[in-house]
Amino acid sequence: MRIAVTKRILFLIILLALPLLSGCWSRREVNDVAFVSGIGIDQMEDGRIRLALQLAIPRMLGSSGQGGTSSSGEKDIAAKAVWIVSESGESIMDAYRKLQEKLQREIFFAHNRIICIGESMARQGLSPVLDFFVRYQESRMQSYLIFTRGEALDLLYYLPKFEKIPAEVMRESEKTGTGIGAKMRDFAEMLLADDSQPVADEMDVVASNVQGSEETAKRVPPSDIEGSIALKGLAVFKDDKLVGWIDRKEARGVLWFHNKTKKGSAYTLEIPKEKGGGKVSLEMISSKTELTPFLKEGEVGMEVKAYLKGDLYESSSSLDLTNPESIRLIENLLAEDVENRLRLTLKKVQKDYRSDIIGFGAAVHRKYPRQWQNGLNERWDQLFTEIPVTIHSKMTVRNTGLTGSSLKQKEEENK
Amino acid sequence: MDNQLIGTELSGNLEKLKAAFAHSSDIIFREFKVGNGQKGLLIFVDGLINMKLIDEDVLQPLIAFASQSPQSLKQLESLVSERVITAAQISTGTEIAGLIDHVLSGDTALLLDGLAEALFIGAREWDSRAVSEPATEAVIRGPREGFTENLRTNTSLIRRRLKTPHLKMESMKVGRLSKTDIVISYLDNLADSSIVAEVRDRIRKVDIDAILESGYIEELIGDSPYSMFPLLMTTERPDKVAGCLLEGKVAIITDNTPFVLIVPMTFYGMLQASEDYYEKFLFMTAVRWLRFLSMIIALLLPSVYIALLTFELEMIPTNLVYSIAAGRETVPFPALVEAFLMEVSFEALREAGVRLPRPIGQSVSIVGGLVIGQAAVQAGLVSAPLVIVVSLTGIASFIIPNYSHAITIRLLRFPIMILAGTLGFYGVLIGVLFLLSHMCRLRSFGTPYLSPIAPLRFGDLKDVLIRAPWWRMSYRPEGSTPGNQRRLGNQTKGNPSKP
Numbered sequence: 001m002r003i004a005v006t007k008r009i010l011f012l013i014i015l016l017a018l019p020l021l022s023g024c025w026s027r028r029e030v031n032d033v034a035f036v037s038g039i040g041i042d043q044m045e046d047g048r049i050r051l052a053l054q055l056a057i058p059r060m061l062g063s064s065g066q067g068g069t070s071s072s073g074e075k076d077i078a079a080k081a082v083w084i085v086s087e088s089g090e091s092i093m094d095a096y097r098k099l100q101e102k103l104q105r106e107i108f109f110a111h112n113r114i115i116c117i118g119e120s121m122a123r124q125g126l127s128p129v130l131d132f133f134v135r136y137q138e139s140r141m142q143s144y145l146i147f148t149r150g151e152a153l154d155l156l157y158y159l160p161k162f163e164k165i166p167a168e169v170m171r172e173s174e175k176t177g178t179g180i181g182a183k184m185r186d187f188a189e190m191l192l193a194d195d196s197q198p199v200a201d202e203m204d205v206v207a208s209n210v211q212g213s214e215e216t217a218k219r220v221p222p223s224d225i226e227g228s229i230a231l232k233g234l235a236v237f238k239d240d241k242l243v244g245w246i247d248r249k250e251a252r253g254v255l256w257f258h259n260k261t262k263k264g265s266a267y268t269l270e271i272p273k274e275k276g277g278g279k280v281s282l283e284m285i286s287s288k289t290e291l292t293p294f295l296k297e298g299e300v301g302m303e304v305k306a307y308l309k310g311d312l313y314e315s316s317s318s319l320d321l322t323n324p325e326s327i328r329l330i331e332n333l334l335a336e337d338v339e340n341r342l343r344l345t346l347k348k349v350q351k352d353y354r355s356d357i358i359g360f361g362a363a364v365h366r367k368y369p370r371q372w373q374n375g376l377n378e379r380w381d382q383l384f385t386e387i388p389v390t391i392h393s394k395m396t397v398r399n400t401g402l403t404g405s406s407l408k409q410k411e412e413e414n415k
Numbered sequence: 416m417d418n419q420l421i422g423t424e425l426s427g428n429l430e431k432l433k434a435a436f437a438h439s440s441d442i443i444f445r446e447f448k449v450g451n452g453q454k455g456l457l458i459f460v461d462g463l464i465n466m467k468l469i470d471e472d473v474l475q476p477l478i479a480f481a482s483q484s485p486q487s488l489k490q491l492e493s494l495v496s497e498r499v500i501t502a503a504q505i506s507t508g509t510e511i512a513g514l515i516d517h518v519l520s521g522d523t524a525l526l527l528d529g530l531a532e533a534l535f536i537g538a539r540e541w542d543s544r545a546v547s548e549p550a551t552e553a554v555i556r557g558p559r560e561g562f563t564e565n566l567r568t569n570t571s572l573i574r575r576r577l578k579t580p581h582l583k584m585e586s587m588k589v590g591r592l593s594k595t596d597i598v599i600s601y602l603d604n605l606a607d608s609s610i611v612a613e614v615r616d617r618i619r620k621v622d623i624d625a626i627l628e629s630g631y632i633e634e635l636i637g638d639s640p641y642s643m644f645p646l647l648m649t650t651e652r653p654d655k656v657a658g659c660l661l662e663g664k665v666a667i668i669t670d671n672t673p674f675v676l677i678v679p680m681t682f683y684g685m686l687q688a689s690e691d692y693y694e695k696f697l698f699m700t701a702v703r704w705l706r707f708l709s710m711i712i713a714l715l716l717p718s719v720y721i722a723l724l725t726f727e728l729e730m731i732p733t734n735l736v737y738s739i740a741a742g743r744e745t746v747p748f749p750a751l752v753e754a755f756l757m758e759v760s761f762e763a764l765r766e767a768g769v770r771l772p773r774p775i776g777q778s779v780s781i782v783g784g785l786v787i788g789q790a791a792v793q794a795g796l797v798s799a800p801l802v803i804v805v806s807l808t809g810i811a812s813f814i815i816p817n818y819s820h821a822i823t824i825r826l827l828r829f830p831i832m833i834l835a836g837t838l839g840f841y842g843v844l845i846g847v848l849f850l851l852s853h854m855c856r857l858r859s860f861g862t863p864y865l866s867p868i869a870p871l872r873f874g875d876l877k878d879v880l881i882r883a884p885w886w887r888m889s890y891r892p893e894g895s896t897p898g899n900q901r902r903l904g905n906q907t908k909g910n911p912s913k914p
Contacts, residue, residue: 026839027725029749030740037733058740110729111736138729165737 031058033108037082038167039143040152041129042118044088049121049129051095052086053107054156054167061164081164084156092132109138113167114174115145115184116152116203122235122242126191130240134188141185144174146203147235147242158205158229169229170203177262179231180255191240194377195361198237199254202245206230238355246348253345256306256338257358261287267310269334271317278317278408280330282310285398291363295371300383302360306338306393315406322404327397334395342391356384419511425454425528428511432458435515442518450480454528458514463521465540472502473525473536495527496534504537516594543568549651549673551818554690561651562673566596569668569675572653573600577660581605587618589632593625596670597632600656605663605891610860614665614678629669629676638858643827645819646859648680655689661902662892665860679862682854683879685820686710696884703882709811713824716811717754718835718843720804724750726839738800745795751836753797757805758832760787762825765809867893 038054060081085102089095100107115133117126133139148155160169174181179201182190190198205227209220234246234254246254255261261284268281292303312321312330319326349357361380365372376383405413422428429444436442445457455477457469476499496505508514514524514533521539546568549561562569570584585599597618601611617636626632629649637646650656651673656666659677667676686706691699723731724739731739746753764783768776788806791797808828815821827850834842857864867875875892877883889903 027749028728029743030724030728030736031743031746033728035733035737035740056737058737059744061737061741108728111733113733140729 028106028108032105034103034105036107036109036112037165038114038116038156038170039109039112040086040116040118040156041092041121042151042153043121043124048088048090049092049095050086050088050153051092051099052084052153052156053099054165055083055085055103055107056111056165057081057083082166084153086153092129096132109136110140112140112143113165113171115143116155116170117145117147118152119147119149119242121152122147122237124241126237126240130184130188130191133184139184141183141188143184144171145182145184145187145200146170146174147200148202148204149232149245150204154205155203155229158227160229166229173203173229173231174201177260178265179251180234180258180260190357191237193362195356195365195372195380196359197239197355197357199357200235200237201231202233202235203229204232206232234357236349236353236355236357238353243353243355246345249341250345250348253342254349254358256287256289256342257291257304257345259287259289266313267334267337269330269337271319271330271333275329276318278315278319278406280312280317280319281314282312282330282334282397285309285311291360293360293364293367295368300364300376300387302363302387302389304342304389304391306342306391307396308334308338308393309396309398310334311399311401312397313401315400316408317406318409318412320405320409321400327400331395331397334397335393338393338395339391342393346389346391350385350389354381354385356380360384360387420509421511421514421526421531421533423529423531425456425526428526429456431511432514435511445474447474447478449477449527456526457523458518458526459523460518460521463539463541464523465538468502468538468540469523469536472538473500473523476500495525500525500534500536502536502538506535506537508533508535520594520596546572552650552652552655552688552816554688554693556693557690558652558654560653562653562668562675564671564673566598566668566670569653569673570598570600573656573660573666573668576653576657577602582660585615587615589618589621589623590626591622591624593627595626597626598668600660600666600668602660602663605661606665607663610679611665613860614667618667626669628672629667629674632667632669633676638860639856642853642857643823644682644854644857644864645685645817645823646678646680646857646864648677648684648817649674649819650677651675652689658689658692679860681859681862681866682864683868685817686815687878688816691882692885696882700881703880706814706816707880709814710824713808713812713815713821714828715831715843715847716804716808717758717828718831718846719840720801721750721754721832722835722839722843725836739798742792742798742800746798747796749836750801751832753801754804754832754836755829757787757791757797757801758808758828761805761809 035056035058036053037056040050040052040054042050042052044050057080085099087095087098087102089098096107117129121129133143134141146155155170156166158166158169160166163169163172173179180199182198182200187198187200190196206229208226208228231248232245233248233251235242236244236246252261252265265284266281267284268279271278271280287306287308289307290305292305294301294303315321319329321327345358349355361377361384364376364380368376419431422431429446433444441461443457443459443461445459447455447457449455457474459469477495480495480499496507506517508517509532514535517533517535518524521541522535522537525534525536543565544563546560546563548559552561560572562572574582574584579602581602581604583599583601583603587597587599588594589597599611599614599618603611614636618632621632621635623631623635633645633647633649634640639646647667648659656675656677660666664677664679667678669676686703691703724743728736743750748756760783764780764787767779767783771779788802792799792802812821812825815824831843831846834846836842838845854864855869863870866872867879872893874890877888878892886903886907890900891902893900
């Protein structure tokens with residue numbers, strides 16, 4: 001009995017000591033790591049890859065951090081909250097290891113927000129770059145992929161006003177939904193699929209103020225105009241190589257094709273002279289685009305139907321908005337305009353870039369899976385540039401705001 | 416002294432008793448003469464009897480008992496007990512040992528010269544605390560009565576709630592020196608007779624010097640003596656005892672303590688309060704969920720914090736990890752040590768608050784709050800997020816209604832914290848699995864500790880995860896009540912006015 005109890009106690013002690021044996025080999029305290037908030041990748045002139053990391057400095061971030069409330073100016077706060085380090089190498093891994101040698105804390109990729117890639121790198125081909133981020137267990141597929149016309153490093157160095165961490169600003173503007181918002185995962189999927197081509201957002205530093213007359217220049221001297229990061233359009237890829245950029249206006253068309261427009265995008269329409277002239281502005285509430293491919297005697301065609309809904313928020317026209325006739329007029333004009341916009345986009349991707357970033361291939365694949373497997377997929381690169389597209393759009397004005405006729409019209413009536 | 420019988424000679428008895436009660440200043444020997452000249456002796460413990468009652472109902476009538484002369488001694492005894500003494504409770508005995516027991520329990524012994532028998536007059540009365548609100552189980556809605564240290568008061572509190580002859584109160588005496596009265600209470604038509612027999616049997620086997628509190632019994636008769644989990648419920652509330660008896664459970668009432676034991680008890684029973692049944696069922700269901708959540712928080716939150724901060728940094732939301740990292744920048748300890756430091760000081764603070772006299776206790780909590788809450792953070796010894804974690808854990812552990820259950824959870828927190836600090840979430844998982852398998856093995860007087868979830872009994876689930884409205888709980892819990900299942904009449908439904 002006595003021996004049994006002793007044995008039992010011994011067993012318990014061994015059991016309790018067991019966790020200690022394993023040690024804490026993967027233990028990683030929060031203040032032993034350097035959090036990467038953003039990554040910038042550029043191709044250098046000698047062909048090497050430059051990896052730039054934007055590291056968050058926690059000491060400057062929390063409310064209990066000493067630097068957080070210093071009076072040295074907002075620019076300094078942002079400058080102090082992050083530290084940009086860079087190193088060049090033959091590969092990403094090579095550069096990353098070299099960087100690690102320079103840093104005392106372990107580089108930690110899991111909280112990375114954005115990966116920013118410069119134009120020269122993108123034109124060169126992305127596969128070698130992406131491989132690391134897809135393969136490396138610590139990197140997150142949820143990071144946004146952003147392209148810039150200049151060097152990615154410039155974007156990382158941007159000092160934001162609203163957030164302490166620059167990468168956070170870029171993530172926030174991606175989240176507004178005015179861009180395509182491609183994450184690592186989306187981009188890799190588009191790249192790997194045979195029925196689509198990759199597309200991602202373009203982001204650049206733009207001026208925060210509009211320069212006008214010389215009078216404004218006095219108030220806002222050019223030296224005071226600061227940069228602001230903004231989505232400027234889309235980067236269009238053919239396979240893993242950048243083939244060109246699409247500006248804001250045509251980018252809207254791409255988003256329509258992708259059904260990705262979110263609430264909040266504004267649309268301004270000119271009313272023709274014979275109807276009184278002026279302009280009306282609408283805010284899109286919802287838009288839905290249907291892609292209906294058809295196969296006729298081996299020929300592929302595409303029918304696009306766009307349904308849009310909007311609220312009218314501004315009118316400088318003399319239209320009486322309480323009259324259903326004028327609403328119908330606006331709706332028709334708008335539908336026509338949207339059609340034109342879509343055509344413009346279509347021409348750009350179909351004829352200029354010849355890259356299917358608008359999901360036509362995927363639509364055909366979905367509807368005709370067998371035909372797609374039997375040859376369509378291989379010919380698609382060529383086919384895409386040739387297929388005839390018919391576009392119909394229907395616009396509904398849901399609401400005209402709190403007042404009926406425009407102020408201008410009321411004024412005229414009062415005279 | 417054992418088995419000695421009371422002699423007929425009063426002086427001989429007096430001598431024996433004086434020897435037995437030597438050096439006991441609280442034992443009073445009152446010699447007197449009955450009206451007819453016979454010598455008499457009253458023995459009692461000063462302070463345990465109602466003097467006035469003895470005086471008026473025993474002593475005065477005896478001394479005044481002159482008119483009739485006794486024919487025989489046997490007649491005298493019945494005469495005295497039937498016609499002279501007007502006290503309500505009377506019994507007789509012939510052994511010296513029995514006499515001593517009776518006297519020490521508070522009875523008054525009456526010996527008459529020439530009579531080899533003692534009369535025990537039950538006129539017990541001693542100072543005891545009045546019935547007051549139980550300190551450990553306060554309620555917003557519900558009776559404010561709590562048990563006291565007086566056994567009889569306690570049984571009367573239960574009896575007042577269940578006015579049925581089915582309510583049984585079996586009396587026992589346990590403790591070689593303390594001779595503590597213990598009452599086993601149950602409803603004989605609802606309680607499983609095998610459980611009652613088991614309780615009776617286990618208590619009978621207890622052979623110990625003294626039972627000073629029901630905790631002794633709890634440890635001596637409970638299953639799995641090494642388990643950390645309380646397998647018997649303790650309560651100070653008569654309404655809770657009555658409620659449990661109605662579910663076929665057995666209550667063990669111990670003299671000199673307001674804490675009554677209830678068996679068999681399950682894990683989920685520990686998370687229920689009597690108020691659950693008095694307030695609206697929807698709200699109390701929500702409160703039950705809150706309790707489950709609090710129990711998990713009290714058990715695991717510090718461990719999760721440690722595991723996240725030492726192993727799984729990528730699982731914390733980015734902005735949160737930045738602010739935690741900012742707070743921890745100056746902290747010299749690893750997360751495990753930091754958390755241990757804080758948890759231990761919190762527990763110390765809590766314990767200090769319990770033991771200290773109230774006025775000092777308050778100042779301790781202020782100092783402790785300031786030192787732990789603020790100064791430690793400002794000095795950079797611990798990080799602010801951890802203070803939040805520790806206080807959340809503290810609050811959560813106070814939500815668990817049963818005190819012994821709460822301290823179990825509090826203590827179990829520490830081994831799991833060590834596991835979290837060495838193995839991360841894997842360790843937390845090991846700890847939780849170990850606990851679960853241990854709880855699955857536990858039995859409380861034959862009832863599985865995790866029932867009715869494991870083994871699953873569908874009928875009883877409506878009083879575990881939710882508190883079903885009374886008009887839906889037509890049947891008594893299974894298991895504890897063989898036969899006689901229905902507790903609600905057919906017509907008793909919600910909205911009786913509905914045609």
